[in-house]
Amino acid sequence: MLGNLEFGKSTITNKILNKKVRKEGEVSKKSGVGKQTTTDVTLYEIDEKTYLLDTPGFQTLDISDILSRDLGRYFREIKTYVRFCKYPGCSHIKEENCGVRKALKNGKISEQRYYNYIRLYSELRDGEKNRW
Ligand SMILES: [Zn+2]
Numbered sequence: 867m868l869g870n871l872e873f874g875k876s877t878i879t880n881k882i883l884n885k886k887v888r889k890e891g892e893v894s895k896k897s898g899v900g901k902q903t904t905t906d907v908t909l910y911e912i913d914e915k916t917y918l919l920d921t922p923g924f925q926t927l928d929i930s931d932i933l934s935r936d937l938g939r940y941f942r943e944i945k946t947y948v949r950f951c952k953y954p955g956c957s958h959i960k961e962e963n964c965g966v967r968k969a970l971k972n973g974k975i976s977e978q979r980y981y982n983y984i985r986l987y988s989e990l991r992d993g994e995k996n997r998w
Contacts (some may be wrong), residue, residue, distance in 0.1 A: 909940045934990035938966070941983050943975045959984060 935955055938944040944958065950965020951958065958966035969975045 930990070930993050932990060934987050934994060937983065937987050937990060941979065943969070943979060944983060947975070957987065959987065 932940065935957070938948055938958060944966050947965040947969040948956070948958075950968065951961065952963035952965075953961055956964055956966070958964050961967075966975065966980075970977065970980050
């Protein structure tokens, strides 16, 4: 998607922003050793079925390029509470002692954001099943 080279990155982003899409999540990654370069990855919801990942300095990715197990990294609040999960690789859906679900219960994560996460997660899972 959006493979036309004549469209610059900012043009694409502006087009999206003009559509008043909601920002679903952001990830800040530190890249490089000793350098404080921060890369913001932003997940945009274009419509109910279309999500777009914006990775400045890199390519624009389709949501299906995300692995379901990595999805939590794109939701800032989920990422914050992942460290309280008992199991590594926790999907935050039905695991015991899940830090994310605890945070949801305590009102630290909004239900809407959590449901967006679950919806995307199951879509990605379905896609992965078809792929393998
Ligand atoms: Zn969890």
